[in-house]
Amino acid sequence: MSPDPGAGASIANGPLVSVIMPAYNAEAYIARSIESVRAQTLTDFELIIVDDCSTDGTAGLINRHAQADARVRLHRLPVNSGVAAARNAGIAEARGRYVAFLDSDDWWHARKLELQIGQMQASGARLSYCAYQRVHCDGRVLSTIVPPARVSHADMLRSNFIGNLTGVYEGTLGPATFLKIGHEDYVFWLQMVQRAGSGVRIEHDEPLAYYLVREGSVSANKLRAAGWQWRIYRDIERLPLLRSCVYMAHYLWNAVSKRQ
16 A cells, blocks of 8 residues: 555554545534544544635534544645545545545435445455435435446446445555546546446445435536536547547436436
8 A cells, every 4th residue: 555645545553444525614514424424333434524715614513523523633725625626635634544535415324334344345345335315405315326236447437326425445546636627526436446447336225325415506507517527538538539429328318317
């Protein structure tokens, strides 16, 4: 494993898992996210919360959790820099063997890390993900997303099968960086699956993570999202035009299927 902590590598006597949580003006909902991590049955973790210059009471709320639980750490950015930069700052602070992500409005099942890390260690998998639910802000379950049992880089080009709140990778995969680009989550997991060779789904009889769907969210703009996807195929992956068109068709079909 790389000795560089900036690569998300494990430091001697460090925690087993580093959980990265970016936050910006999240006072209204971040408590549930933090508490879902603190309630994990796997207790050997650190929760690194990167406050992206919030102007509400987010930082104070995080500090209260940090005072109550030494596993919670607050890292504040000097200037507002966006979610990709916040996650990268968290990765740079990470000391765990494994790295996981949770946004400040999403939350986890209490056994998420226990089951995920246990199955990764048993199988030797270096990257994994799990099923999750899309939950409306009024509490309604909109859909349950059950990804394939295994995905390759070619599979990921057809659709983003890894919800960022579900993904975990081992630090031995090397330095990891979120690009400041639309669909930064997708680009990140595309690259990490390519390094790992494949990713595996964690098996459980119910979803292990919950994604909050809020009105007016960035991801809710379908036309803009499609434009981002096309740019990834052509500019990031540098695929030929015909292959880009084929993968784009798969992407659009899967995008509709996820929300049925």
